[in-house]
Amino acid sequence: MADLELIDCGDGRRLERFGGVIVERPAPMATDAMQLRPADWAKPDLRWSKGAWTRGAAHDPWPVAAAGLTFECRPAAGGQVGVFPEHAASWSWLAGAVREASDRLGRPPEVLSLFAYTGGASLACARAGARVAHVDASRPAVAWARRNAELSRLADAPIRWLVDDARAFVRRERRRGRTYDGVVLDPPTYGHGTGAWQIDADLDALLEDLAALAGRRPSFVALSAHTPGYDADRLAALVRDGFGVRADGEPLVLRARSGAVLRLGAWARGGAR
Numbered sequence: 001m002a003d004l005e006l007i008d009c010g011d012g013r014r015l016e017r018f019g020g021v022i023v024e025r026p027a028p029m030a031t032d033a034m035q036l037r038p039a040d041w042a043k044p045d046l047r048w049s050k051g052a053w054t055r056g057a058a059h060d061p062w063p064v065a066a067a068g069l070t071f072e073c074r075p076a077a078g079g080q081v082g083v084f085p086e087h088a089a090s091w092s093w094l095a096g097a098v099r100e101a102s103d104r105l106g107r108p109p110e111v112l113s114l115f116a117y118t119g120g121a122s123l124a125c126a127r128a129g130a131r132v133a134h135v136d137a138s139r140p141a142v143a144w145a146r147r148n149a150e151l152s153r154l155a156d157a158p159i160r161w162l163v164d165d166a167r168a169f170v171r172r173e174r175r176r177g178r179t180y181d182g183v184v185l186d187p188p189t190y191g192h193g194t195g196a197w198q199i200d201a202d203l204d205a206l207l208e209d210l211a212a213l214a215g216r217r218p219s220f221v222a223l224s225a226h227t228p229g230y231d232a233d234r235l236a237a238l239v240r241d242g243f244g245v246r247a248d249g250e251p252l253v254l255r256a257r258s259g260a261v262l263r264l265g266a267w268a269r270g271g272a273r
Ligand SMILES: C[S@@+](CC[C@H](N)C(=O)[O-])C[C@H]1O[C@@H](n2cnc3c(N)ncnc32)[C@H](O)[C@@H]1O
Pocket: 082, 083, 084, 087, 114, 115, 116, 117, 118, 119, 120, 121, 135, 136, 137, 138, 141, 164, 165, 166, 167, 186, 187, 188, 190, 191, 192, 193, 196, 197
């Protein structure tokens, strides 16, 4: 049985299994009615409600396997547990893109992973043979990603762990004349950093700097977002126009065991492949 499973969603809530642990959290986009009976929702191990863990706040960290990686999950701030299951499919795509790029380039591709959180995309690329710059503005998130690298037997992989503002790091790399073969980013709607990140105000300039770093024809680009208005077509157009490559977009969707469907944003991928 897969370690990541959406059991049901509806009435503004989602019920999921991460390894052996059942988690219930809000899902404002789950506007239909729940499919399962109230009894099936009654006793999750963890419940996040009204801004706090109201069940399982003291739960010990536990391991969860996905896409050949191992993640440490735990009840964390904001109702997160350390993995965004809707990204698991993109990690498999990234691994394939890295392998193709290695074959084409005849060397390990250099990958820049921004807003990299607990490391899913960075570790998927490293496991497939890339050299990775992992950038996140949150020191605890970078420490968590390093823990996931250890659990995934990638502690010695060529990953640079960088606590930095994505915009500032990319501008500095551009001034230094650095280049990258692949770029992956999952910008939040709002974030941290000097003059906090706002996707509407900051994404265009970031993509322009990234396109300069990635050169005329990057091996691959993956851009995801969970912000209303950033649908698959818009993200694909941003990748196509920004990087001058072919690109496809698709919604990020989780299908529940109950038959319910949860839409969680979109992603676009493209490149020289
Ligand atoms: C939506 S999460 C990314 C989830 C990740 N892609 C995954 O699937 O595991 C957004 C991340 O962006 C980081 N972040 C927010 N503002 C930032 C900034 N200005 N520069 C770099 N990282 C930032 C946050 O710390 C957080 O880890």
